[in-house]
Amino acid sequence: EAAVTQSPRNKVTVTGGNVTLSCRQTNSHNYMYWYRQDTGHGLRLIHYSYGAGNLQIGDVPDGYKATRTTQEDFFLLLELASPSQTSLYFCASSRDWGGYEQYFGPGTRLTVL
Protein backbone atom coordinates (compact mmCIF):
# COMPACT_ATOMS: atom_id res chain seq x y z
CA GLU A 1 0.00 0.00 0.00
CA ALA A 2 1.17 3.49 -0.82
CA ALA A 3 2.76 5.35 2.05
CA VAL A 4 2.75 9.11 2.44
CA THR A 5 4.36 10.68 5.47
CA GLN A 6 4.30 14.27 6.65
CA SER A 7 6.39 16.21 9.10
CA PRO A 8 5.96 17.85 11.45
CA ARG A 9 2.55 16.61 12.58
CA ASN A 10 1.93 19.74 14.58
CA LYS A 11 3.51 23.16 14.30
CA VAL A 12 2.98 26.44 16.12
CA THR A 13 4.57 29.60 14.81
CA VAL A 14 4.09 33.35 15.10
CA THR A 15 2.89 35.83 12.53
CA GLY A 16 5.70 36.54 10.10
CA GLY A 17 7.44 33.30 10.87
CA ASN A 18 9.01 30.96 8.35
CA VAL A 19 7.55 27.44 8.11
CA THR A 20 8.38 24.43 5.97
CA LEU A 21 6.07 21.44 5.79
CA SER A 22 7.55 18.23 4.44
CA CYS A 23 5.97 15.35 2.58
CA ARG A 24 7.51 12.10 1.41
CA GLN A 25 5.98 9.27 -0.58
CA THR A 26 7.77 5.97 -1.11
CA ASN A 27 5.87 4.49 -4.04
CA SER A 28 7.39 6.35 -6.97
CA HIS A 29 4.17 8.21 -7.65
CA ASN A 30 4.42 10.93 -10.25
CA TYR A 31 1.83 13.31 -8.84
CA MET A 32 2.01 15.00 -5.46
CA TYR A 33 -0.38 17.56 -3.96
CA TRP A 34 -0.70 19.96 -1.06
CA TYR A 35 -4.16 20.73 0.32
CA ARG A 36 -5.48 22.74 3.21
CA GLN A 37 -8.62 21.75 5.03
CA ASP A 38 -10.79 24.26 6.86
CA THR A 39 -14.26 23.92 8.28
CA GLY A 40 -16.84 24.78 5.67
CA HIS A 41 -14.38 24.66 2.79
CA GLY A 42 -13.43 21.02 2.46
CA LEU A 43 -10.10 20.29 0.79
CA ARG A 44 -8.59 23.14 -1.17
CA LEU A 45 -5.64 22.62 -3.47
CA ILE A 46 -2.62 24.83 -2.86
CA HIS A 47 0.06 23.46 -5.21
CA TYR A 48 0.77 20.24 -7.01
CA SER A 49 3.48 18.60 -9.07
CA TYR A 50 3.73 15.87 -11.64
CA GLY A 51 7.43 15.18 -11.21
CA ALA A 52 10.71 16.31 -9.73
CA GLY A 53 11.32 19.95 -10.52
CA ASN A 54 7.77 20.52 -11.71
CA LEU A 55 5.31 22.79 -9.91
CA GLN A 56 1.73 23.73 -10.72
CA ILE A 57 -0.42 26.33 -9.03
CA GLY A 58 -3.60 25.18 -7.36
CA ASP A 59 -6.72 27.05 -6.31
CA VAL A 60 -5.44 28.86 -3.20
CA PRO A 61 -1.70 29.50 -3.79
CA ASP A 62 -1.36 32.98 -2.27
CA GLY A 63 1.16 33.03 0.55
CA TYR A 64 2.56 29.62 -0.28
CA LYS A 65 5.52 28.33 -2.21
CA ALA A 66 6.27 24.73 -2.98
CA THR A 67 9.17 22.73 -4.26
CA ARG A 68 9.47 19.16 -5.51
CA THR A 69 13.11 18.26 -5.01
CA THR A 70 12.90 14.57 -5.87
CA GLN A 71 10.32 12.05 -6.98
CA GLU A 72 9.68 11.33 -3.29
CA ASP A 73 9.80 14.74 -1.63
CA PHE A 74 7.43 17.69 -1.84
CA PHE A 75 7.74 20.73 0.42
CA LEU A 76 5.34 23.53 1.25
CA LEU A 77 6.88 26.83 2.32
CA LEU A 78 5.22 29.65 4.21
CA GLU A 79 7.76 32.46 4.24
CA LEU A 80 5.70 35.05 6.11
CA ALA A 81 3.08 33.08 7.97
CA SER A 82 -0.22 34.76 8.79
CA PRO A 83 -3.06 33.73 11.14
CA SER A 84 -5.23 33.05 8.07
CA GLN A 85 -2.90 30.16 7.27
CA THR A 86 -3.83 28.35 10.46
CA SER A 87 -5.21 25.11 9.08
CA LEU A 88 -4.86 21.37 8.66
CA TYR A 89 -2.54 20.59 5.76
CA PHE A 90 -2.60 17.36 3.81
CA CYS A 91 -0.14 16.01 1.32
CA ALA A 92 -1.27 13.41 -1.21
CA SER A 93 0.19 11.44 -4.08
CA SER A 94 -1.16 9.52 -7.05
CA ARG A 95 0.61 7.18 -9.37
CA ASP A 96 -0.10 8.92 -12.63
CA TRP A 97 -2.76 10.67 -14.65
CA GLY A 98 -6.13 9.08 -15.26
CA GLY A 99 -8.01 6.81 -12.92
CA TYR A 100 -5.40 6.47 -10.21
CA GLU A 101 -6.63 7.41 -6.77
CA GLN A 102 -4.82 9.66 -4.33
CA TYR A 103 -3.12 8.47 -1.17
CA PHE A 104 -3.11 10.96 1.66
CA GLY A 105 -0.63 11.65 4.42
CA PRO A 106 -1.74 11.97 8.05
CA GLY A 107 -1.87 15.74 7.98
CA THR A 108 -0.02 18.60 9.67
CA ARG A 109 -1.86 20.94 11.98
CA LEU A 110 -0.39 24.42 11.70
CA THR A 111 -1.24 27.22 14.10
CA VAL A 112 -0.07 30.75 13.39
CA LEU A 113 -0.36 33.01 16.43
Place this chain on the structure above:
Amino acid sequence: AQKVTQTQTSISVMEKTTVTMDCVYETRDSSYFLFWYKQTASGEIVFLIRQDSYKKENATEGHYSLNFQKPKSSIGLIITATQIEDSAVYFCAMRDNTGYQNFYFGKGTSLTVIP
Protein backbone atom coordinates in the same frame (compact mmCIF):
# COMPACT_ATOMS: atom_id res chain seq x y z
CA ALA B 1 -15.20 24.98 -15.14
CA GLN B 2 -15.01 21.80 -13.14
CA LYS B 3 -17.06 21.60 -9.99
CA VAL B 4 -18.16 18.96 -7.50
CA THR B 5 -21.16 19.54 -5.22
CA GLN B 6 -22.30 17.59 -2.20
CA THR B 7 -25.55 19.12 -1.00
CA GLN B 8 -25.97 16.99 2.12
CA THR B 9 -23.96 18.52 4.93
CA SER B 10 -24.77 15.80 7.45
CA ILE B 11 -26.78 12.59 7.64
CA SER B 12 -27.74 10.37 10.57
CA VAL B 13 -28.85 6.76 10.12
CA MET B 14 -29.52 3.79 12.33
CA GLU B 15 -26.95 1.03 12.41
CA LYS B 16 -27.43 -1.80 9.89
CA THR B 17 -29.48 0.33 7.53
CA THR B 18 -28.56 1.58 4.04
CA VAL B 19 -27.55 5.16 3.33
CA THR B 20 -27.01 7.05 0.09
CA MET B 21 -24.87 10.15 -0.17
CA ASP B 22 -25.33 12.43 -3.16
CA CYS B 23 -22.76 14.09 -5.39
CA VAL B 24 -23.11 15.99 -8.66
CA TYR B 25 -20.26 17.19 -10.83
CA GLU B 26 -19.56 19.45 -13.77
CA THR B 27 -17.07 18.82 -16.54
CA ARG B 28 -16.85 19.35 -20.28
CA ASP B 29 -14.74 16.25 -20.80
CA SER B 30 -16.29 13.10 -22.17
CA SER B 31 -13.85 10.97 -20.18
CA TYR B 32 -13.36 11.42 -16.45
CA PHE B 33 -12.99 9.54 -13.19
CA LEU B 34 -15.04 9.81 -10.01
CA PHE B 35 -13.81 8.90 -6.54
CA TRP B 36 -15.14 8.66 -3.02
CA TYR B 37 -12.94 9.14 0.04
CA LYS B 38 -13.60 8.74 3.74
CA GLN B 39 -12.15 10.92 6.48
CA THR B 40 -12.27 9.32 9.91
CA ALA B 41 -12.49 11.10 13.23
CA SER B 42 -8.73 10.81 13.59
CA GLY B 43 -8.34 12.83 10.39
CA GLU B 44 -7.13 10.01 8.19
CA ILE B 45 -8.33 10.21 4.58
CA VAL B 46 -8.68 6.94 2.70
CA PHE B 47 -9.80 6.04 -0.79
CA LEU B 48 -12.98 3.97 -0.97
CA ILE B 49 -14.17 3.42 -4.53
CA ARG B 50 -13.88 4.71 -8.10
CA GLN B 51 -16.12 4.97 -11.15
CA ASP B 52 -14.73 5.42 -14.66
CA SER B 53 -17.05 7.52 -16.82
CA TYR B 54 -16.87 5.13 -19.77
CA LYS B 55 -18.10 2.19 -17.70
CA LYS B 56 -21.84 1.62 -17.54
CA GLU B 57 -21.68 -0.81 -14.64
CA ASN B 58 -21.81 0.70 -11.19
CA ALA B 59 -18.66 0.06 -9.18
CA THR B 60 -18.85 -1.97 -5.99
CA GLU B 61 -16.31 -2.53 -3.24
CA GLY B 62 -17.31 -4.48 -0.16
CA HIS B 63 -20.32 -2.77 1.39
CA TYR B 64 -19.77 0.31 -0.76
CA SER B 65 -21.39 0.74 -4.15
CA LEU B 66 -22.03 3.60 -6.52
CA ASN B 67 -25.11 4.85 -8.32
CA PHE B 68 -23.68 6.41 -11.47
CA GLN B 69 -26.20 8.43 -13.49
CA LYS B 70 -24.17 9.96 -16.28
CA PRO B 71 -26.99 11.98 -17.92
CA LYS B 72 -27.57 13.68 -14.56
CA SER B 73 -23.83 14.07 -13.82
CA SER B 74 -24.49 12.30 -10.57
CA ILE B 75 -22.48 9.77 -8.57
CA GLY B 76 -24.08 8.60 -5.36
CA LEU B 77 -22.30 6.52 -2.72
CA ILE B 78 -24.36 3.73 -1.19
CA ILE B 79 -23.32 2.09 2.05
CA THR B 80 -25.27 -1.02 2.96
CA ALA B 81 -25.52 -2.57 6.42
CA THR B 82 -23.95 0.49 8.02
CA GLN B 83 -21.70 0.03 11.02
CA ILE B 84 -20.71 2.41 13.79
CA GLU B 85 -17.25 2.68 12.27
CA ASP B 86 -18.76 4.07 9.08
CA SER B 87 -19.31 7.32 10.97
CA ALA B 88 -17.03 9.73 9.14
CA VAL B 89 -16.94 12.52 6.57
CA TYR B 90 -17.26 11.36 2.97
CA PHE B 91 -15.80 13.30 0.07
CA CYS B 92 -16.66 12.97 -3.58
CA ALA B 93 -13.96 13.88 -6.11
CA MET B 94 -13.61 14.09 -9.87
CA ARG B 95 -10.60 13.94 -12.14
CA ASP B 96 -10.93 14.77 -15.80
CA ASN B 97 -8.47 15.19 -18.67
CA THR B 98 -8.18 18.95 -18.48
CA GLY B 99 -4.68 20.36 -18.13
CA TYR B 100 -2.61 18.42 -15.62
CA GLN B 101 -5.56 16.36 -14.46
CA ASN B 102 -6.26 17.92 -11.14
CA PHE B 103 -8.66 16.40 -8.61
CA TYR B 104 -11.77 18.41 -7.72
CA PHE B 105 -13.36 17.73 -4.33
CA GLY B 106 -16.79 18.32 -2.88
CA LYS B 107 -17.06 19.81 0.61
CA GLY B 108 -18.03 16.52 2.19
CA THR B 109 -20.98 14.87 3.92
CA SER B 110 -20.77 13.97 7.59
CA LEU B 111 -22.32 10.58 8.34
CA THR B 112 -23.33 9.54 11.84
CA VAL B 113 -24.36 5.95 12.40
CA ILE B 114 -26.53 5.57 15.49
CA PRO B 115 -26.39 2.29 17.43
